[in-house]
Amino acid sequence: MIYLGLPQWSHPRWVRLGITGLAEYARHFNCVEGNTTLYALPKADIVQRWRAQTHDEFRFCFKFPATISHTASLRQCDDLTHEFFTRMDPLADRIGQYWLQLPATFGPRDMPALWAFLDSLPTQFSYGVEVRHPEFFAKGENEQAFNRGLLQRKVNRVILDSRPVHSAVAHNQAIIDAQRKKPKVPVHALVTASHPMVRFIGSDNMVQNRQLFAVWLAKLAVWEQTTTPYLFLHTPDIAEAPVLVDTLWTDLQHALPSLGNAPSIPQQSSLF
Template sequence: MMYIGLPQWSHPKWVRLGITSLEDYARHFNCVEGNTTLYALPKAEIVLRWREQTSDDFRFCFKFPATISHHAALRQCGDLTAEFFDRLSPLANRIGQYWLQLPATFGPKDLPALWHFLDTLPKDFTYGVEVRHPSFFDKSADEQALNRGLHERGVNRAILDSRPVHSATPHSEAIREAQRKKPKVPVHALVTAASPLVRFIGSDDMQQNLQMFQVWLKTLPEWTEKSTPFLFLHTPDIGNVHELVHILWPGLQRAFPQIGDEPSIPGQESLF
């Protein structure tokens, strides 16, 4: 089993592709990275609408709000966490995983807070954690402690592959902004739980993206023998992510025949 999706389900540039809603998006991809919840909780009626627009086979991977992960740094945020789960409860059976995107300031000294937070979460869901502190990427005792703690709790370590965007020539504002915002950290491709989450941050150089993605075409099939990976594809201008999907899909289809043909619109060879 393999889940493939994008960081969001709509964009003005996708209207010409026939994607104007979550319902349209879900016809082509089986999961989505829920970035919006990092910034604000959706209204209850919107969550119900999301449920109406998807099937039980679709998976949402919502981020914990920044009020929890960044502002509170996982401390004394029980009420915020309870509100988060309550608001998204209509989608409970469609959650791929809830995951924490922690800031670069969250380091080894904060691990006790992470363990306490994770240990108090509902056991009904799968969880992931993305770290950005340099000490968690130097293969030191600190990184080992992080990986061991996640493994013991059955929590996934979210993997950020930002090599393509940071290798790109900064010739556009979209590239420069992505290089400013996306962490430049080593890719530590390891599995700490049953649903590894990979975020591939492409550039606008599609041949470079294709070359750098080859390692995932080898690694992801190996992981599916014992786990269910989630793969999310990004580009600096997400409105142009169709180009990345188009160039990567043949390799993905060879590695995972079950994903079917490239997303398409009736009467057209390709959606993108």
């Protein structure tokens, strides 16, 4: 099967679609990116609420806190890591994967810290790593060593496809901000473990999004035969993410019949 979701589970403009929070979101999508944990740990009662608002087939993909991935650079952070897993424990059976989003300053010389950190993690979960340093995309010895280390540990290489947003005409502030914040890195579509994660950063040009997404239809169809992929769809103004789902759905359903029926939300085009 394949998991399909958005980078968050609520937005003020989604209220008109009947999505007022996590409970409604989980009736339409089967996974979500957990960006909130990058910035702060949720309170214990909130984690319990998230469990109550979802079902056993739903999956969260939470990011490791920035205090671990950015501030500590994966070093001497055992206490922080223990606190993170302890806090998220009520959702343990609904974790799709935990993933590290590493800064562009985290380069090849930091790989020993990455391997030590990954080797220290609980073995019952799947993990992913998203890198941004240019050497990890240069197809040289450093990238080969990085990919080899992930393969040996059965850790997913998180794949960021920011081509659409960086190909867009910067005609509004949302696109300008997205082009400034989203890394412009090559797309290396490599499977290193059983749950490859693709983060497709669309623009507000839905025709272009569909054209640039076409390559993923074949990739995901092949990957689905031996793995369980995760696909997250972004837009510069996240309010438009459901529009991107609508745009891609027919193509996705044709290539990946296991997706089943489209999310049962109103047509988006008339709402934005």
